[in-house]
Amino acid sequence: MSEDAQSQGALSRTPLHGLHAAAGARMAPFGGWDMPIHYGSILEEHHATRQAAGLFDLSHMGEFLVAGPGAFDLVSLLITNDPAPLDPGQGLYSPMCRDDGTIVDDIIVYHLPGPPRARYLLVVNAGNIAKDWAWAHTVRHEAGLDDKVWLEDQSDLTALIALQGPRAEEILIPITAEPVESLGSFEYAETTVDRIPVNIARTGYTGEDGFEIFVAPEQAITLWTLLLDRGKDAGLRPVGLGARDTLRLEARLALYGNDIDDTTTPLEAGLARWVKLDKPRFRGRDALRRQKEAGLTRKLAGLVMEDRSVPRAHYAVANPEGVEIGRITSGGFSPTLGKGIALAYLPPAQTAVGTPLRVMIRDQPHPATVVKTPFYRRSIVTKESGS
Amino acid sequence: MNPDQLHFAASHEWVSDGNPATVGISHFAQDQLGDVVFVELPKVGTALAAGDPFGSVESVKTVSDVYAPITGRVAAVNEALVSTPELVNSSPYDEGWLIKIESTGDLAAELGALQDRATYESTAAH
Numbered sequence: 001m002s003e004d005a006q007s008q009g010a011l012s013r014t015p016l017h018g019l020h021a022a023a024g025a026r027m028a029p030f031g032g033w034d035m036p037i038h039y040g041s042i043l044e045e046h047h048a049t050r051q052a053a054g055l056f057d058l059s060h061m062g063e064f065l066v067a068g069p070g071a072f073d074l075v076s077l078l079i080t081n082d083p084a085p086l087d088p089g090q091g092l093y094s095p096m097c098r099d100d101g102t103i104v105d106d107i108i109v110y111h112l113p114g115p116p117r118a119r120y121l122l123v124v125n126a127g128n129i130a131k132d133w134a135w136a137h138t139v140r141h142e143a144g145l146d147d148k149v150w151l152e153d154q155s156d157l158t159a160l161i162a163l164q165g166p167r168a169e170e171i172l173i174p175i176t177a178e179p180v181e182s183l184g185s186f187e188y189a190e191t192t193v194d195r196i197p198v199n200i201a202r203t204g205y206t207g208e209d210g211f212e213i214f215v216a217p218e219q220a221i222t223l224w225t226l227l228l229d230r231g232k233d234a235g236l237r238p239v240g241l242g243a244r245d246t247l248r249l250e251a252r253l254a255l256y257g258n259d260i261d262d263t264t265t266p267l268e269a270g271l272a273r274w275v276k277l278d279k280p281r282f283r284g285r286d287a288l289r290r291q292k293e294a295g296l297t298r299k300l301a302g303l304v305m306e307d308r309s310v311p312r313a314h315y316a317v318a319n320p321e322g323v324e325i326g327r328i329t330s331g332g333f334s335p336t337l338g339k340g341i342a343l344a345y346l347p348p349a350q351t352a353v354g355t356p357l358r359v360m361i362r363d364q365p366h367p368a369t370v371v372k373t374p375f376y377r378r379s380i381v382t383k384e385s386g387s
Numbered sequence: 388m389n390p391d392q393l394h395f396a397a398s399h400e401w402v403s404d405g406n407p408a409t410v411g412i413s414h415f416a417q418d419q420l421g422d423v424v425f426v427e428l429p430k431v432g433t434a435l436a437a438g439d440p441f442g443s444v445e446s447v448k449t450v451s452d453v454y455a456p457i458t459g460r461v462a463a464v465n466e467a468l469v470s471t472p473e474l475v476n477s478s479p480y481d482e483g484w485l486i487k488i489e490s491t492g493d494l495a496a497e498l499g500a501l502q503d504r505a506t507y508e509s510t511a512a513h
Contacts, residue, residue, distance in 0.1 A: 026421075037448070041421070041422055042421055042422055042448060043422040043424075043447060046447075242447060242448050308469075309425065309427070309445075310424065310425055310445045310450065312450065332447065332448075333425070333445065333447050335447070362443070
């Protein structure tokens with residue numbers, strides 16, 4: 001995988017790296033970066049985010065600015081979702097596909113505040129920055145948009161801190177100049193937190209309400225420290241990538257490199273809601289239309305273990321007769337449910353809720369059942385996620 | 388148990404003196420694994436040779452096999468770990484023990500091949 005290749009070179013460090021180390025974080029390579037996995041306990045960090053609030057360093061993520069008279073056209077070609085309905089200050093989630101329908105990356109697109117369709121921000125996965133950057137240039141060139149769109153990689157100019165959890169809003173309100181409580185899901189605003197210039201989006205990757213805060217790298221430590229201090233009484237604590245993974249898996253949010261990659265399509269991955277096949281033109285549209293007409297040969301399904309075992313990525317999934325029918329792409333122990341959960345690509349006929357399956361763990365079959373996903377949905381939905 | 392009186396394997400298990408001998412995993416190992424959520428243990432009576440895998444310890448982020456430090460028969464398993472696997476984290480040398488092995492091999496020689504705490508801890512992190 002790309003992480004392995006990149007980890008052989010020098011690992012990149014976020015502006016908050018020193019704080020993580022000082023806080024006793026267990027660090028590990030992720031997408032070419034030396035990132036905090038946990039600060040003591042993945043379980044405690046997971047529960048804190050579900051019950052109160054968690055603070056995440058996401059500065060490894062990439063950010064591309066797309067600007068100019070052809071900006072909308074390029075964004076619309078790049079993504080399977082439709083940016084047309086976006087007003088300035090609104091964003092959406094989308095896969096980004098090649099012509100054969102496989103996934104280059106899954107990204108968030110913000111229509112930046114300002115004139116209509118003038119500037120967009122693409123937030124991309126850390127491990128895909130170079131690939132996405134090359135792909136955006138290829139698409140721009142092939143569409144004849146080279147002199148109509150300005151592309152700028154702002155990844156090194158941007159730190160990103162996520163504040164997630166049911167108490168995120170109450171922590172942010174008193175210290176933010178603009179009323180963040182009026183920010184809807186996937187909305188984006190330029191404001192300040194205690195006089196630090198920031199851009200705040202109501203997005204996340206945990207299944208909870210929350211915010212992602214873009215800040216200049218030189219202000220990241222001040223902002224991180226301020227947020228932790230002001231959120232302390234509400235139960236805010238720093239959360240590493242370990243709990244980020246268990247949180248996102250419970251919410252069935254795909255992880256690029258595990259559940260989706262260069263060999264899978266968004267239809268197979270259950271992301272059809274973010275694929276607008278009736279949009280006039282986008283890369284991958286024809287292949288995805290054909291795949292939809294022909295019918296899927298595999299679908300990403302959710303499994304829950306019926307015993308205490310823990311399913312992991314790459315474990316085989318078998319039918320009750322013991323015939324292998326798929327592989328797990330993401331799996332682990334769900335702290336909220338208290339059992340093992342997993343995602344796996346399976347033949348569509350085997351994905352009906354209630355289908356009994358087996359997960360092969362060290363050559364032993366363990367009983368599992370197909371369940372409805374997400375595995376976890378927060379009970380009080382204040383802002384439904386946008387599509 | 389006093390970890391200074393235990394014998395440690397390079398694969399991070401410890402074994403006590405006495406027969407049957409108690410077996411667990413080291414403080415270093417539980418710290419590396421993180422939150423333990425499931426421990427798979429053998430049935431009482433299972434025959435083990437030194438070096439055989441006898442079960443696994445699952446944490447939130449990973450799974451690790453555990454290996455018998457001595458040859459013998461499983462005399463007891465820690466049933467408390469079924470409902471409270473986190474004892475492996477909170478008390479790796481006492482309440483978080485895994486199994487007891489009744490030696491059927493050359494116990495003195497097998498213990499002699501293991502490390503004392505200081506030697507183990509000086510090499511474990513490398």
